[in-house]
Amino acid sequence: MASNEQLKLAHVLFIDIVGYSRLLNDEQRECLQTLNQIIRASVEFRRADESCKLKRLPTGDGVALVLFTSPDAPAECAVEISSALKQHPELRVRMGIHTGPVNDIIDLNEQSNVAGGGINMAQRVMDCADAGHILMSKRVAEDLGQYRQWQPYLHDLGEVEVKHGVTVQLVNFYGEDFGNPAPPDKCSRAAIVAASATAALLIGAGMWLLTRAPKPAASPSQLDKSIAVLPFENLSRDPDNAYFAEGIQDEILTRLAKIADLKVISRTSTSRYKSSPDNLPEIAKQLGVANILEGSVQKTGDSVRVNVQLINAGTDAHLWAETYDRKVSEIFEFQSDIAQRVASALEAKLTGREGQQIASSAATENPRAYEAYLRGLALDVRGANTSGDRDAFREAVELDPEFAAAWAALANREAFEYFQVKGTPEQLGRARDAMEMALRLAPDASESHAAATSFYYYCLQDFDRALEYAAEARRRAPNDAHVILLTALVKRRQGKFDEAIELLHEAAKLDPRNNDIWLSIGRSERGARRFDGALTYFDRALAIAPGEPAIVGEKAFALLAAGDLERVEQLLKSVPRTDGSIASHSYVSLLIYRRAFDRAAEITSQVLRNANPERLELFLPRIAxxxxxxxxxxxxxxxxxxxxxxxxLEERKRGGDRSVWIRSELILLAAMRGAREAVEREGAELLRMTENDKWSFPESQETLARGYALLGDADRAIPLLGRLLQETYHLSLSTADLRLNPEWDSIRNDPRFQQLAQETAP
Incomplete structure (x- = not known):
């Protein structure tokens, strides 16, 4: 029953997957997941969604997007989706666009929704399409035809009969980078010929031509507004000033990332390229952009010269260039000017807030503080070492306690250190203080909200609060891949695994050469025991960082979980086995699976001899x-x-260290010495610590199950194992581990265990 019978005008984009019903169930899920990722990533979708002017109507094999914005919004969205689909040839999609009446209803779930003729007609238009087509009704084409930018892409197909004898005048919408120029099968040759004879349409005081152009024009979409800022060349005599050039690049990129109408590639990806490369078209293709900003920096004393040029990578056309000769103290002014000039050259639409953000004044008046901050950024993006960038940020805020961006950067590092290394009250206090200072000094800055996201995620595991700050950060910097990545990681902790994977793919579009993102997707796939998918994404990470031991180790653990020991052996031949990395840890696990205990002891002893005795990671090989x-x-x-x-470990625990790994290891140490009471005490504490974390809680249960198994308590261990085999979580238990790992030997002969170990391999 309609809750409000008053009709209103809606602009509808109807989308479905061609041949969906012929796909296997897994293929259907994967196709829908990919399509949803692409749709969610589009600028028009996000803009309408954030302004509450969008209704999404899932259709099983696709979706109808009902927009209450502008008549060209569905066309813009369709162009973005069609262009993105070029990277997914396996996904055959068709689209239909219509503007028509809808009305509000209350659906069967007692939720507010919409229905009406506008949606039905959009579906009929789409039903006439083949894979790759974007068809629209004549009404939509007439609206768009009043604007010069759309005219070259509108190609009349004439009148076509659809359901129930209804006829629709169709227009094929395509350009060089989007759509399908071939006539749909449902449009007869006669209709096309008749249409081409009457293609000139008069609208208002102007004329526009619907024709099938011999060569499609270039896309009018935001794809022309995509940009990568390559590393600026350091022309200074002092090589130590390289960080200064890197910092200027980062600051310009940060400002551009705040503009929703641009697609801006993250510095993590662009840092992998050299300054002023010769192969701009190839780099642009790898990064998925049309434009490249490159430049050079020469710093002498307190003076700096910056040359910068914006280039269309496809045509090699120089869209804009400028040379700035300034004092270091004026650096923020010309960074703002560069960002504004680039946005203008790419005809990006700026909101009032975006304009204010990229034109913001100096972050600090202290040159030494700024140089320390730039040094920290340079170390951070290189992944040099955690303490180096952290110490540089600490220096920056000591030199200027009002430097908000430095406080935000410091908060991120302190929060991660609490999570990964040292979970002490003192470290928690350092992370909290830095986060609160960033928010106090710059409450509207995206960087401050991103820092708060890190704090509530890494330190307090308050996932709802973390998402609130992440949403604010993303509204202020929609191109910030790090914020999208953090959002995905938080969602994964909440157990929203498919949504997390979608967001990770979205982050990868803005940071395609960041192997950490592909690693995160691979870990998610491995956690769901989709081992083939996990291996695919680990290979994508290795394509960016060939031979990186940490990535090789992640891939090896996926193969171990799948029970493919021969492939693990072959994979690990290419990396060091005694360097204490994840790769060496996986090799020891392989030897244990094969019960080659003497060799495993030899390798682990060598790891300990080679390592710095102060390294925290030495706990793990010593326990092993x-x-x-x-x-x-x-x-x-x-x-x-x-x-x-x-x-x-107990001394650290008494000192207030709340690191989860300490409790996990204390459980296993207690079990190996037969201390049941300690296993249960530490286990209860570990489960309380992780009970709200859907990604880690099952792993805590698995640790407890291993403890019970080492105690020989099959009645406590086996029910846990049965439940865990159905869960998605970090390093999830597999039947291969049950079959091969000698840790289970004390309960191996139990018929219940044997049944679990033989169920659906691996």
């Missing part, structure tokens, strides 16, 4: 060595090592 000693019969040696490790 203790386990191996017990497995190969040297129980007393293993227990002695455990006693040493246990004392250190």
């Amino acid at each position: 060595l203790a386990r191996i000693e017990i497995l190969r019969g040297n129980r007393e040696a293993g227990l002695q090592t455990m006693r040493e490790i246990r004392g250190t």
Whole structure:
């Protein structure tokens, strides 16, 4: 029953997947997931969604987008989607556009929704299309035809009969980069001929021509507004000033990233290229952009010269160029000017807030503080070392306590250090102080909200609060891939795994050469035991960073989970096995699976001899060595090592360190020495710590199950294992692990365990 019978005008884009019903269930899910990612990434979709002027109507094999914005919004959205689909030839999609009446209703779920003839007609228009087509009704084409920018892309198909004897005048909407120029099968040759004879239409005081042009024109979409800012060349005599050139590039990119009408590639991806390269078209293709901004920086004393030029990579046309000779103290002024000039050259539409953001005044008046900040940014993007960039940011805020951007950068590093390394009250306080200072000094800055996202995610695991700040950060910097990545990671912790993967793919479009994003997707696929998918994404990460031991190790663990030990052996031949990396850890796991305990002990001992004794990561190989000693019969040696490790871990725990890994290791150490009470006490604490984290909580349960198994308690371990095999989580348990890992030997002969180990391999 309609809640409001008053009709209103809507602009509808109807989308579906051609041949959907012939796909397998897994293929249907994957196709819909990819299509949803592409739709969600479009600027028009986000703009309408954020302004609450969008209704989404899922149709099973697609979706209808009902927009209450402008008549050209569905066309803009269709161009974006069609262009993005060029990267997914396996996904065959058709679209139909119509403007017509709809009315508000209350649907069967008692939710506010819309229905009406405008939606029905858009579907009929789409039904006439083949794969790749964007068809629109004559009414929409007449609206668009009043604007010069759309005229070259409107190609009349004439009148076509659809359902129930209804006829529709159709227009094929295509250009060089979008749509399908071939006539749809449902449009007869006679209709096309008749249409071409009467193609000239008079609208108002102007004329526009609907014709099938012999060569499609270039796309009018935002794709022409896509840009990558390549590393600026350091022309200074002092090579230590390289960070200064990198920092200027980063600041310009940061300002451009705040403009929703642009697609701006993250610096993590662009930093992999050299300054002023010869192969701009190839780089633009790899990054998925049309335009490149490149330049050089020469710093002498307190003076700086910056040359910058904006180039269309496809035509090699110089869209804009400028040379700035300024004092270092004037750096913020010309960075703002560059961002504004680039936006103008690309005809980007700026909101009032965006204009204010990119024209913002100096972040600090202290040149030394700014140089320390730039040094921190340079170290951060290189992944040089965590303490180096953190120390540079600390120096920046000591030199200028009012430097909000430096506080935000520092907050990110302090929060991550609390999560990854040192979960002490002191470290939590440092992260909180930096985050609160950033918000106090710059409450409207995207960087401040991103810092708060990191704090609530990494430190407090308050995922709802983290998402609130992430949404604010993204509204202020829609091209910030790091914010999208953080949002995805938070969603994954909430158990929204498919949504998290969609967001990771969205982040990858803005940061395609960031192997961490592809690693995150691979980990998500591995957590769902979709091992083929996980391997695909780990390979994408390796294509960016060939031979990187950390990535090789991640791939090896996926193969171990799948039970493919031979491929693990072949994979690990290409990387060091005794450097303490994830790759060496995976090699030790392979040896344990094969019960080659002597060799596993030899490799682990070599890792310990090679490593810096101060490294925190040494806890893991020392614990591994203790386990191996017990497995190969040297129980007393293993227990002695455990006693040493246990004392250190318990001391850290008494000092307030809330690191989850400490509790996990204390559980296993207690189990190996037969201390049931300690296993249950530490296990209860670990489950309380992670109960709100859907990505880690099952892993905590698995640790407890391993503890019970080491105690020989099959009645407590096996029910947990049965549930865990159905869960998606980090490093999820597989049946291959049950079959091969000697940690399960004490309960292996239990018929219930044997049944679990043989269920749907791996």
